[in-house]
Amino acid sequence: MDIDLIFRIAAIGILIAVLNQLLNRAGREEIATMVTIAGLILVLLMVIDLVGSLFENVKRIFNLY
Numbered sequence: 001m002d003i004d005l006i007f008r009i010a011a012i013g014i015l016i017a018v019l020n021q022l023l024n025r026a027g028r029e030e031i032a033t034m035v036t037i038a039g040l041i042l043v044l045l046m047v048i049d050l051v052g053s054l055f056e057n058v059k060r061i062f063n064l065y
Helices: 003-025 029-062
Strands: none
Touching: 003 029
């Protein structure tokens, strides 16, 4: 696992938190919620890709093809 991925997830989290605060202070709570959900989906897609590659590696190690 690359440390780069952890930094990307942290950067997305910080960016989403800042955008959420800015939008909430501007009175755009609905948009802030949508931005937060979009960030969550983006990070989940990154993690799902990692889980998929983990399962492929486990299959390859144990020759379960």
